[in-house]
Each structure stands twice: as C-alpha cells, then as structure tokens.
Amino acid sequence: QQPVQSPQAVILREGEDAVINCSSSKALYSVHWYRQKHGEAPVFLMILLKGGEQKGHEKISASFNEKKQQSSLYLTASQLSYSGTYFCGTDIIQGAQKLVFGQGTRLTINP
Amino acid sequence: DTAVSQTPKYLVTQMGNDKSIKCEQNLGHDTMYWYKQDSKKFLKIMFSYNNKELIINETVPNRFSPKSPDKAHLNLHINSLELGDSAVYFCASSRRQASNTGELFFGEGSRLTVL
Numbered sequence: 001q002q003p004v005q006s007p008q009a010v011i012l013r014e015g016e017d018a019v020i021n022c023s024s025s026k027a028l029y030s031v032h033w034y035r036q037k038h039g040e041a042p043v044f045l046m047i048l049l050k051g052g053e054q055k056g057h058e059k060i061s062a063s064f065n066e067k068k069q070q071s072s073l074y075l076t077a078s079q080l081s082y083s084g085t086y087f088c089g090t091d092i093i094q095g096a097q098k099l100v101f102g103q104g105t106r107l108t109i110n111p
Numbered sequence: 112d113t114a115v116s117q118t119p120k121y122l123v124t125q126m127g128n129d130k131s132i133k134c135e136q137n138l139g140h141d142t143m144y145w146y147k148q149d150s151k152k153f154l155k156i157m158f159s160y161n162n163k164e165l166i167i168n169e170t171v172p173n174r175f176s177p178k179s180p181d182k183a184h185l186n187l188h189i190n191s192l193e194l195g196d197s198a199v200y201f202c203a204s205s206r207r208q209a210s211n212t213g214e215l216f217f218g219e220g221s222r223l224t225v226l
Contacts, residue, residue: 091211098167099156
C-alpha cells in the first residue's frame, strides 16, 4: 500500500531543477506533498485530488496522473531553503482518513 | 499560538516502563492522528480519530492505547516499552473531507528513546 518515491536522494546546485516521483500500485483519491526539514515536523505543500490536475506553489508545482497512479513534484530554480526530505502521501480508500506516506526523497541544495 | 502542540518533546526511559504523550490542537479540526517516524525517516500512520471516535488502527500492538477525551485532544499511552518503540511520534490534525484526507497539520514531534 505504501507509495514508492524516486529518486531516494538528489543533490543539486542552487538554481537547478528537480523532479520527484511518487507511484502507487492502487488507485488514488488524492496525493499530498510535504517537506520536512531536519529536526522539524513535516509541512504541507499541496494536495492533488482525483481528476488529473496540476497545482503550483511559488516555484514548486505538482501533477497527478490518475490513470498511471502517479504524481510528480517539480522544483524549479531551486533555492537553499528547498533542502529537506520530501514525502508524498496517498489516499487509496475513499473517505478513510488514512494517508500513507512514501519513504521520502532527500533533497540537498548546495550554493 | 501553536496550532498542534505535543508534550513532552523528549522522553528517555528504560525498557518496560510506561509513558504518555499528549497532543492538543486549536485549529477546530475534527480528525486527529498519531504517526510514528523511525530512524530511517519512514512516517507510518498508527491511529486516526474523528470526533473522539477511533477510525483507523494500523495493526499497532495493544501496548499502545490512544485516547481522545474531546476532539481537540488526542493522547497516546504506551505500556511496557521496548527498544523498537524508540522513534519520533507526531500528532497531526485535519479537517475531515468527504473523499480524501485533508491537509495535515503536524505537531513538533515527541522523541522517545528507550534504553
């Protein structure tokens, strides 16, 4: 049931772009994206609902391909503040209030 | 004014002891959760409550007993602590949605170390 994220880790220079993928073996009702900095709590970035929409948050956006049961997070012109571990969370049971997280992708941005 | 607050932030205890973690949210949400994050950063859902009622129990050992006295509070009591219980425990809350989990607001976490 746990979604699979790829890659597991990314190292970038400031200003470069990154894509983080999240795949599920089950049909999805929603996909969430969170960022967690070291020693802190995860922080919500965005939610994508069933329907194949794309959302954006500053230079961070995401897509949701319902048919492929996949979501991708796009980080454009990365900033040092983007460093952290990114988690996707998925709802596979409608209305169950059970968000299951992927294993995380560690993103390091160097100057 | 902290939205989701947990106490204590750190617990260090011996195997076999019992400990409790408290969580309170002031966001007016109706759903609260406990997640466990292990040393590999894997975030695993343990329980979710909606309006004080248990709705998800993810095959967590009986030694873990959540309790929700009202919809703003969700506590976690752990009996007979084991080494494998060492982790960071996150409380979270959300507004219930019809078909999906709402945006999760996490507390700062409670780091439990069992010696």
